[in-house]
Amino acid sequence: MEIKSPYLLFLGNAPDALAAKTSIGVAQWRPEKCVGQLRLKGCNADSGFPDMSVKQAVAKGAKTMIVGTVNRGGVISKDWIKVLTAALDAGLDLASGLHNKLSDVPELAAAAKRNGRKLHDVRHPDREFPIATGIKRPGKRVLTVGTDCSIGKMYTSLALEAAMKSLGLKATFRATGQTGILIAGRGWSIDAIVSDFVAGAVETIAPANAPDHWDVVEGQGSLFHASYAGVTMALIHGAQADALVMCHEPGRPHMRGLPHYKLPDLQTCIDVNVAHARLTNKKAKCVGISLNTSKMTAKAAERAIKSTADKYGLPCVDPSRTGVAAIAAQLAKIK
């Protein structure tokens, strides 16, 4: 599965930036792949790319329209279907991170067939995966892990890929969730894969590579999340990571979606993640901590970053405040 670029970013009628975060994320992390955005009446989000029609985007070379916005009520509205059909008729593929499948909408399925176009429903893996072998494969891998879900693992991974490249390292971001897949143009949503095959899917997503090449594997969930820890466990084993980066949000009141669960102690969380990672890669170690301090003042964030680095004896960053060069430098030392 490979999503063809360049992209036209569809923001629909997103009421705010959060609703269009997937399209905005693609614009932020892969601007070189984007030619413009398409917004409907009522859209209050902006990716920063010029507004254009489907036809204008095709004239600029676009190959795929990225449906990177949340629709209201989970139903693909009539307004959307009209625009999405026009995109298919103009020769674009569609790639969507929605829960509902584009291919389940009869008008879209028909338009795709009629035009020989592809519908990428990236939340819904359409292939089978092997059982994980656990056999050590060449290439180096760093995996982001976390105290909780939705805490900055994808963002940290993308920032690491960029920082590692700027140090001259060979680095490839490997996506395991829908937004990451739309950014990378490939990958599989591991939380949508049958449980027996998740570790095997990760072996496929981050395959054998040159000994000096790094895969930066996008983390999912948390070993301490009562709903999703199984996904995380399979990801850790499948990744065979040489290095882990722990992601955390200081002051988060409880585990996401679970008001009755506190976040784990950071040192315990690091130790447990490293211990499990060592099953499939004896060299696994934690090389840094990535904090999400988006709800803190600059001053408080600075204090949190420094005190965390001191307390745990590891480089500590907030990707959006400090960048991740301090962690990339640690990875550069791993031979």
Add this chain to the structure above:
Amino acid sequence: MEIKSPYLLFLGNAPDALAAKTSIGVAQWRPEKCVGQLRLKGCNADSGFPDMSVKQAVAKGAKTMIVGTVNRGGVISKDWIKVLTAALDAGLDLASGLHNKLSDVPELAAAAKRNGRKLHDVRHPDREFPIATGIKRPGKRVLTVGTDCSIGKMYTSLALEAAMKSLGLKATFRATGQTGILIAGRGWSIDAIVSDFVAGAVETIAPANAPDHWDVVEGQGSLFHASYAGVTMALIHGAQADALVMCHEPGRPHMRGLPHYKLPDLQTCIDVNVAHARLTNKKAKCVGISLNTSKMTAKAAERAIKSTADKYGLPCVDPSRTGVAAIAAQLAKIK
């Protein structure tokens, strides 16, 4: 999903007892639900129940034919289809633990429809499950865990259910794999469920119950199996177990299917399982060790059981040699 009893056990042309182990397991653990067996030419397995035709079984009240045998080459043969169709035509449902789905065989799908009969493909969950809430639910639960796959977790669970009942405890075996489901008549194959929903499925399989009721939850995989640990992790969290029983085979040379992985140290395995179980049930503890000594002499088995009990300070049994009363007695003490 509830499989109607009594059962006619289909052993097909199983070349040996191992191939028919599912039907034989149903006969062993639920004899009160079985009326007879149906064997084809070349069958070398025996469940101990009288041989009979589909019509004879129906006359004895049978409601379902259990397809509890492995077919050669993964294809459902013509011989089988003839007998399975006859069963449907005679008014029986079919329940199968095969990888291939009965419902994918056109003749069987047509015969089921024609007769208003059900095809239970128990390896293939046909419903959706909720995301786990992690909210503590009433009722007590014991979960079997293990150093490896295929090491005696189902057998130990079924033996525990029986031993607990004979102590006057309320106990229900809860199946999480295909053989267990055919024995229990209900349950879901958790390794076939989409990864995000496995812990939630386990919350459904072993639901809230009376405070003095025990669910005996069938374990799957191992936290130390590089292919399947994610399934195990979700099972541990979803089960909210008060008690764990660790299953182990002394002398097993390597992890099942992974010749390059040794079995974990037993104490480490106990500690890690208990630590993860405590995320969703702070009272979780290991109450005993169940050894599979089937490849040892009686004398060596006796030594292994005694030395394991002494070394780890826990009751140690082999269900098929000593029974599991020593562990059931521990469970009876948990209020």
